[in-house]
Amino acid sequence: MSARIGVGGIFIECNHFTSHLADRSAFERSEWLAGETLLAKDTGVIGGMLSVLRDAGYEPVPLFYASACPSGAVAAEVYDELKSELLLRLANAGELDGVLLCLHGAGAAVNTPDLEGDLAGAVRERVGERVPIIGTLDLHAHVTSELLTQTDALLAWETYPHVDAFETGERGARAMIEILSGRLKPVMAIAKVPVLVSAIHGQTDPPGPFADVMQEAKRQEGKGAIYSVNPILVHPYLNMPNMGGGTLVVANDDEVGAVSLAKRLAKRYWENRAALQPATYSPVEAVRLGLQLEGAPVLLVETADCCGGGATGDSVHALRALLAEAPEQTAIVPVVDPGAAREAHSAGLGEQVRLRLGHQLDSKWGEPVEVEGVVAKLSDGAFIYRGGIWDGRAGNMGPTAVIALGPVQIVVSSNATYDWMTEQFDLLGLKPADCKFVVAKNPMNYHQAYAGVMKGAFVLDTPGPTPANTNALAYTGMNGEWFPANPDMVVDDPQVAVSRQRFC
Ligand SMILES: [Zn+2]
Incomplete structure (x- = not known):
């Protein structure tokens, strides 16, 4: 009889510096999969896992998988529901x-800060010590000792911008086959150094x-x-103890080797810390510098x-600077504001609207801006991602409007969505490559979205829960010091944690 492998999970990256929680609809809008719909996945991590299991003649058993x-953080009752869904199907899986x-x-629930450690622990409790549990991770993970202890192997993505979700799923499934065939007796070590930096210089x-x-x-x-061997650039927008970047090593029955390599690479990461810190500009400064550059587009990276x-996408700091410094220039600015989107929809296409825009979802980072413009486009906001980790998946901005203030076009959407290429703008028929300024609210993917066309990019220093420089955030969970809060600190020995070896 072929081996039966349960497949499932919960996938979300959480931010402790925004008060806007992930509710049930955030998962329903993205992926909420069980049974046949889970088995039908042919993209992403799950798709990669299923493909390798089937090729090897193994039987994938669908548990439950949700992403957002x-x-x-995930609302407490939502995490409880997701976890029970998974455990229920695990109990019925045979x-x-x-x-x-x-x-x-980097998932976190309000009632469970270490979401993945808790989930893996609950699965372990059900399946016991003799069944291998393998997890795949984003390389922006906060790998806790709990997660390390409850799993047998963890494999993280190796690309940023992220393009290897499917391949990582394949690697996870291959590791499972190796363990079950007795060829791999995994032991893991993670070595961390206290570096909390944004992903801006984290390309692979x-x-x-x-x-x-x-x-x-x-190598x-x-x-x-x-x-x-997986380098980890920790998602710096959690507020938890023992956060840091470093390296996760899975070795075959060689704990000493795993620890030694993990430490060596974490030291290398530490040596590179200064180069991970980006330079930033005020929005006004960036717009003025952008005006001096010939051609278009110039990216204002908010x-x-x-x-x-994990931010709400409702900042208007870049918009305010554009309206003050360059109102006659073509520009595209995305702002998430469900109330304003609703007003635009009820006013109708071609109508003049006056809106109080921005900072309504997460109000602590700024003040709304008053704008008056024409409703130039209306949409239901539904689109499909092309490429990357979300390839083929549905994106949903909800009711969306383009408000034109002369040449400045504001994309007012109802839901925050992940930026990959320019899918959101394409849906609305906007041509960002032809605009003088484009506001990009991501730290990395704008490089690929505007490769070969962008004339310049300025990383902005604005208030928000995902800043370029983490010194803007009030970490209270960290124990000890970290870089860059203390730029002169010395680290002689990375912090190391080792997994439990179950298959000796
Ligand atoms: Zn990531």
Whole structure:
């Protein structure tokens, strides 16, 4: 009889610095999968897992899988429901030979700060110590000792911008096959250094400070007992103890080797810390500098309001600077504001509207701006992602309007959505490449969305829960010091945690 592998998980990246929680609808809008709908997934991590299991003649057993766009923490009752869904299906799944979980690693629920550790622990309690549990993670994970203890192998994405979700699912399933065939007796070590930096210089294509660690990591895989090596750039917008970047190593029955390599690479990460810190500009300064550049588009990177990092997307700091400094220039500015979107829809196409826009979802980061413009476009906001980790998945901005203030076009949507390429703008027939200014609310993906066309990009220093410089945030959960809060601190020895070895 073929081996039966349970497949499921909960995938969300959470932000402790916004008060806007992930509710049930955030998951319903994205993915809420069980039974046949889970088995039908042919993209993303789950798709990769299923494909390898089937090719190997294993039987994938659908548990439950839910994902949502990054946001604040998951509401307590929502996490409880998601967890019970998964555990219920696990209880009804019959005897399993292994469990594959698709996780992010930076999930947090209001009642359970370490979402993944808690979930893996609950699964472990049900399946016991003899069944391997393997998790896949985003490389922006906060890997806790609890998660490390409850799982047998953790494999993280190796690309940023993220393009290897499917491949990571395949790697997870292959590791499962190796364990079940007795060839892999996994032991994990993670070494961390207290570096809390944004993802702005965290690209994995060289050159770059994180790419440097990634390249060295990949050179070590397959040498001796080293099975997998994953550099981790921790999602810095959690407020938890022991956060840091470093390296996660899975070795074959060699704890000493795993610890030694994880430490060596974490030290390399530490040495690269200064290069991970980005330079920033005030919005006014950035617009003025942009006006001096020839051609278009110039990117105003309002990374502090990144929906892909859990922000609400409702900042108007960049918009305010554009309206003050360059109202005659073509520009596209996205702002999430469900109330304003509703007003625009009820006014109707071609009508003049006066709106109080922005900072209504997460009001602590700024004041709304008063704008008067014409409703130039209306849409239901539904689109499909093309490429990347969300390839083929539905995106949903909800009721959306384009408000034109002369040449400045404001995309007013109802829901925060992850930025990959320019799917949101494409849906509305906007041509960002032809505009003088485009406001991008992400720290990395704008590079690929405007590759070859952008004439300049300025990372803005604005208030928000996902800032370029983490010194803008009041961490209360961290124990000890960290870089860059203390730029002169010394770290001699990375902090190391080791997993439990179950298959000796
Ligand atoms: Zn990520």
